[in-house]
Amino acid sequence: MDSATIRKKFLEFFESKGHKIVPSAPLVLKNDPTLLFTNSGMVQFKDNFLGNAVPQHNRIADTQKCLRVSGKHNDLEDVGLDTYHHTMFEMLGNWSFGDYFKKDAIAWAWELLTEVYQLPKDRLYVTVFGGDKGDNMPVDTDAESLWKQHISADRILYGNKKDNFWEMGEQGPCGPCSEIHIDLRSEDEVKKKPGKELVNNDHPQVVEIWNLVFMEFNRKADGSLEKLPAQHVDTGMGFERLCMAIQKKTSNYDTDVFRPLMDFIALHADNYKYGSDNKKDIAVRVMADHIRAVSFAIADGQLPSNTGAGYVIRRILRRAVRYGFSYLNFKEPFMYRLVNLLALQLKDVFPELHKQEDYVTRVIHEEEISFLRTLEKGLKRMEVFDKSISGEQAFELFDTFGFPFDLTSLIARERGLTVDEKGFQEEMQKQKSRSKADAAKETGDWVLIGEDKKTEFIGYEHLESEIRIVKYRKIKQKNKELFQLVFDKTPFYAESGGQVGDTGVIESVNEKVFITDTKKENELIVHLSERLPESFGSAFFARVDARKRELTKDNHSATHLLHAALRQVLGKHVEQKGSLVNEKILRFDFSHFAAMTPEEIEKVEAIVNEKIRANIPLNEQRNVPIEKAKSLGAMALFGEKYGEFVRVITFDPQFSVELCGGTHVSATGNIGLFKIVSESSVAAGVRRIEAVTAQGAQDFVNGSMALLDELKTLMKNPKDISASLQNLIEEKHSLEKKLEAMYQQQANLMKDELARKVSKQNGASVIVEKVSVPNADTLKNIAYALRNQFADLLLILAADIDGKPQVAVMIGEQLAATNKYHAGNMVKELAKEIDGGGGGQPFFATAGGKNINGLDAVLVKGKSLI
């Protein structure tokens, strides 16, 4: 059975059991402070379990893209070394929200595995929660007796709290779980040692394939458990492992999920035969695994970058390049060539990659080029080491120049150098604790005041409202205390979809508290304040900063018009890749492969302004089923998570239809004026436009006009200001040249004059004179010119440069060779006469000072030094 069929059968099976099949959520998370990436199937349903959102179906199943690159059990550096860890993997799951519970979950799991997939019953084991004294929890006898209806008692094992009691976090929903394990070893081995003894023992071929979580408790802040009002089921089955089991392989990498990628890699690595060299095999696995994580992250809108989630993606890609570079001799970009294969392979399951193949390929290619350049520079830097490389040096290579440590030690070994790995690790540790100290953040417990229910957002209609505080908590960051408040309903818009959060105040009869920002934590709307209201029990009057909201609205609606105009002018490949909308500016990142020409920019701007003047009324539709929204032509963004019902913002159905939760003008005319301020590049294949609207645009235009007027006036109103400025620059340049030539000429004249005053003393051509020159350069020029003329020169010049004294001493080449005179020492001595100091090289030195009247004394002393 191929992997596509396995996946299809899973979804069909649960559909037949009344489940709604939903698409995978994006890999990259936007509004979750505790997670960067989706790391399990339940992430997209977190709010349903926490009570922040109401599920739209009570039975759901899907396959979810997951990324595990951090945390205790899944260090990125381990992936590829063994045969079963991955960065990106698919998790098949089925959920019940207050609907069916243990009985059906267990029965269906068994039916699917043994009847649909035909997995051998005599190789399956199940575990159930064996109880925990600390929590005062008994054995999960419900699960145990339910299992006994399907499987013999000796195949049911008890698990401890660590393996068989699942918790979302320190607080919140939790419950016992039941895992299904499979023994994939050969008959001989099974005879030697029963699989039972290897369950949960990290054996690569006796593995857990499915975890059924039965959520029935809530862990409270004091650690105690309370029964949830409704029971839920949350299951997760590793797709790659399941394929391995069904396809009777001994490694995930031997399934048809990875094999096509690996064959392609091996073929291009000088037709390497996979399986013949352990190190090379690892490299092949690393590359095959990592391209999946990187490609899908980019398709979901996460570009490689140097911070946060983007940095994780960069690191994954670079790790793959590093392995290819070191072990498979890939010295040119190669990873990008795998995208096509992957996109085709998963076209039907995750179409987002196939639809953006060109873009993703391009981003990866560019990123590879830049990393290979970094490697090249590092290699060059390594050339200076000849014996040993200290920990600090290795760390500097890594930390400052991005040169990976394992490459440093690899190359060191090749060249017979030693590397201090311990020292490197110490430096690394220092850096980590530095960063951690900086990012330290303490989050307090939520303190409940009113009834904890989902906050109603009323900000589309209201900017003011009476509200009550439902709960609050304290957070501490960089020694600054902040408070997060949650209201029963709120007019404050929480930052999302690029639009910044509202600010404003909440007031009661006797106090006023400023709301400095509004954010979303998943579905929860959180208001930030610098202090806690004293009487939070009472009602407050909440007021949003209306001016700011107004300006932000203008910018947000203009962003929609811009998006539509860009697609009209540049083509349908333009997709939003990022957006920032605040009261001052709008910033829009989009996929496009070349810099926009001035004509294109002008055209886009013209279209937007035309739509503004047409004063198109806003058509806002809420709770539109997503399928219907799409059929209206609404643009859904890759990497954005949409519910089943969405809000659709339309400005002329023929022009701009977008799924959007932001706030908008009632008609485009309100925007007034739209002005593009800049167009630039953010990454390969991504351009950025910054623009202003309304008052901002007016200020921008006025500012530019004022500047232009000022320039015109300064330049006496020329016909063509640009041409005359150009002229001015050229003229200045040529004048500079002429002036320099003049000085040179002057220096020559002075040189000739000085040359006539030369006298022979002690076998040297001596000149000791006072001169007046325009600048220090000229003095230097004279000295060098005389040096070229007299090989036995001994020159002492006391110069008046614009009223400042300076002394120059020059010794001719021939005389310098005798070491009789040292210009540096001489000038130091002479400098005393002008209250200054100086120095230089043995043959030429200068000194400056404060006392212009000392020049004559310099001459006297100068003569005495000869």
Next chain:
RNA sequence: GGGGGAUUAGCUCAGCUGGCUAGAGCGCUUCCAUGGCAUGGAAGAGGUCAUCGGUUCGAAUCCGAUAUUCUCCA
């Protein structure tokens, strides 16, 4: 968000612990040679050493700020 680098000719980069009249290769211009070429030779143009401030007799070089950029950590 925190740390460490970098910014010098059109391009790629040298320039040590202040004291070159700031250099190299490629490219460019002109001339000469060669049957063609990624040819050979000669001469030449091209620089606000990122910007602003400071220290110093003197700053490409040291210090601070800003901008841009690379890199590591969170």
